[in-house]
Amino acid sequence: MQQCLQRRGCAGRVAGHGRTHTTEAFKPFSRRGPVLVRADANAGASGGPGLLQRLGRVIKEKAAGDFDRFFKGTSKTRERLGLVDEMLALWSLEDYEESLEELEEVLISADFGPRTALKIVDRIREGVKTGKVKSGEDIRGALKTSIVELLNARGRSSELKLAGRPAAVLIVGVNGAGKTTTVGKLAYKYGKEGAKVFLIPGDTFRAAAAEQLAEWGRRAGATMGTFREGARPQAVIASNLDELRQRACKDPEDTVDLVLVDTAGRLHTAYKLMEELALCKNAVSNALPGQPDETLLVLDGTTGLNMLNQAREFNEAVRLSGLILTKLDGTARGGAVVSVVDTLGLPVKFIGVGETAEDLQPFDAEAFAEALFPATAPVKVGAK
Ligand SMILES: Nc1nc2c(ncn2[C@@H]2O[C@H](COP(=O)(O)OP(=O)(O)OP(=O)(O)O)[C@@H](O)[C@H]2O)c(=O)[nH]1
Numbered sequence: 611m612q613q614c615l616q617r618r619g620c621a622g623r624v625a626g627h628g629r630t631h632t633t634e635a636f637k638p639f640s641r642r643g644p645v646l647v648r649a650d651a652n653a654g655a656s657g658g659p660g661l662l663q664r665l666g667r668v669i670k671e672k673a674a675g676d677f678d679r680f681f682k683g684t685s686k687t688r689e690r691l692g693l694v695d696e697m698l699a700l701w702s703l704e705d706y707e708e709s710l711e712e713l714e715e716v717l718i719s720a721d722f723g724p725r726t727a728l729k730i731v732d733r734i735r736e737g738v739k740t741g742k743v744k745s746g747e748d749i750r751g752a753l754k755t756s757i758v759e760l761l762n763a764r765g766r767s768s769e770l771k772l773a774g775r776p777a778a779v780l781i782v783g784v785n786g787a788g789k790t791t792t793v794g795k796l797a798y799k800y801g802k803e804g805a806k807v808f809l810i811p812g813d814t815f816r817a818a819a820a821e822q823l824a825e826w827g828r829r830a831g832a833t834m835g836t837f838r839e840g841a842r843p844q845a846v847i848a849s850n851l852d853e854l855r856q857r858a859c860k861d862p863e864d865t866v867d868l869v870l871v872d873t874a875g876r877l878h879t880a881y882k883l884m885e886e887l888a889l890c891k892n893a894v895s896n897a898l899p900g901q902p903d904e905t906l907l908v909l910d911g912t913t914g915l916n917m918l919n920q921a922r923e924f925n926e927a928v929r930l931s932g933l934i935l936t937k938l939d940g941t942a943r944g945g946a947v948v949s950v951v952d953t954l955g956l957p958v959k960f961i962g963v964g965e966t967a968e969d970l971q972p973f974d975a976e977a978f979a980e981a982l983f984p985a986t987a988p989v990k991v992g993a994k
């Protein structure tokens with residue numbers, strides 16, 4: 611493979627060779643031995659954590675293995691969905707239409723969005739008509755099933771599809787969504803699996819952004835490319851990839867497996883900045899034909915339904931391949947993600963559940979639905 615890289619790369623560009631390697635496929639690289647990682651469990655936190663976050667962390671640690679470990683942060687959505695319990699307690703088959711309309715309203719208020727809420731309720735209506743859904747408990751089950759189906763509609767695997775060597779991943783999102791932190795977590799994850807990871811500081815607005823990325827690089831045992839404050843990000847991406855190509859030509863041992871490109875936060879409504887992002891993606895594909903393998907939008911889980919607008923605009927600008935939902939350890943509004951997945955057909959790849967390197971979890975639709983409608987919640991089914 612290195613021969614292939616040498617042959618094509620040194621003549622011009624480093625090219626992907628079409629082999630798909632997921633996490634499993636990174637294992638061959640671990641023959642070099644695991645990358646040394648200094649995982650500092652407390653590093654990376656900016657400022658003192660709030661009470662909810664502290665509480666969240668304690669719950670998270672105590673609930674290892676439990677679904678709450680993944681989705682304790684769906685609390686805002688869950689708060690609203692508490693109304694579902696009240697509704698189901700009053701559920702009556704006789705006037706189910708009225709109840710289903712109420713259910714639709716509750717789902718909308720819990721950030722599912724009108725389109726997705728209608729879709730979910732329509733499925734339940736079908737179930738009622740065909741006699742499959744009779745009780746409040748049946749509705750809870752049907753709700754969970756619908757949510758899982760919507761979330762898994764684009765496949766269940768949350769692994770990144772990394773076909774090239776190097777494979778590139780472009781990380782985009784609005785300001786403060788958690789992009790740089792996610793780049794760090796991904797570097798740590800793939801580094802631990804034996805991949806040689808290279809970070810490109812595509813946020814050229816602030817020197818602090820590069821320092822933050824460099825710190826993550828140190829924690830994850832990844833190398834960071836050259837940063838030029840104020841330079842056009844597409845130029846920085848291009849020069850770093852060129853540098854990588856030259857290094858791989860001189861010494862094939864220097865070939866990296868994974869390139870993670872961090873970008874500056876931008877408002878999804880800022881046309882010029884979105885255009886710049888498209889240029890950043892072009893810079894990657896010009897240097898590495900067929901790349902980036904993944905273009906991931908980082909969404910702040912506390913955002914609510916506005917994440918749908920963000921996802922639409924970013925998808926329009928750079929054609930996304932997936933989503934990463936962060937801050938699910940806070941007071942997140944997870945319901946909105948169902949709407950994003952349903953509307954745009956984009957899979958959720960990972961979730962962020964904290965600020966440390968290990969706080970990145972694969973997305974699990976069943977656990978998500980379970981967290982929204984915990985089985986333990988008592989449902990009193992009765993006639994009106
Ligand atoms: N609790 C929690 N905090 C997170 C998570 N992901 C990121 N953060 C925090 O969110 C804040 C912003 O994270 P960054 O990674 O700097 O966000 P960014 O999108 O790179 O920000 P800009 O580059 O300024 O646009 C930091 O304080 C992170 O520690 C998460 O999953 N949970």
Ligand SMILES: [Mg+2]
Pocket residue numbers: 789790791813819872873874875
């Ligand atoms: Mg950043």
